[in-house]
Amino acid sequence: MKAGMPHLNTTINASSLKIGVVTALWNSEITHSLRDGVIQRLKELKVSESNIILYEVDGSFELPLAAQHIIEKYQVDVVIPIGCLIKGSTLHFEYISEAVSQGIMQVGLQTKTPVLFGVLTCLNEDQARARAIGPGNHGPSWAETAVKQALSYKS
Numbered sequence: 001m002k003a004g005m006p007h008l009n010t011t012i013n014a015s016s017l018k019i020g021v022v023t024a025l026w027n028s029e030i031t032h033s034l035r036d037g038v039i040q041r042l043k044e045l046k047v048s049e050s051n052i053i054l055y056e057v058d059g060s061f062e063l064p065l066a067a068q069h070i071i072e073k074y075q076v077d078v079v080i081p082i083g084c085l086i087k088g089s090t091l092h093f094e095y096i097s098e099a100v101s102q103g104i105m106q107v108g109l110q111t112k113t114p115v116l117f118g119v120l121t122c123l124n125e126d127q128a129r130a131r132a133i134g135p136g137n138h139g140p141s142w143a144e145t146a147v148k149q150a151l152s153y154k155s
Ligand code: RBF
Pocket: 024, 025, 026, 027, 058, 059, 060, 061, 062, 083, 084, 085, 086, 087, 088, 092, 093, 096
């Protein structure tokens, strides 16, 4: 197991959980691979496909509102917002990263629903690929964290 990766007993039954997955389409090769990693692990943890609410937005900046919308409309137990920000030559990266991380945290606190931080903030595309494509894919560990969080707070 990788350092820092959460460990979840695979016998756990998450079939009662409803989980929102919001994916930003910027850098979509990366974000779709992360999303696929999330979904595959959720299924292994017995989350039924009909209980996975999928949603897409244009960019990471749109993730917080979409997460809030899914919580209010579908009463999901947890949301996994997925995005990939890659630093460019202007200050956009800094502004969007800051806004998105604050926005996602606020949605979780205000709705009292766990919302993960599934946003890669990378200095270049190689860093993003290493964390999203193949064995380094962070998606499965986000799925595990989501299930743990949802089971902890579900009444
Ligand atoms: N969205 C991302 O998810 N990742 C990015 O790396 C990213 N870079 C952007 C760079 C620029 C210069 C602009 C204008 C937007 C970028 N966006 C990115 C899109 C942003 O999250 C949002 O969708 C748009 O700004 C519309 O609100």
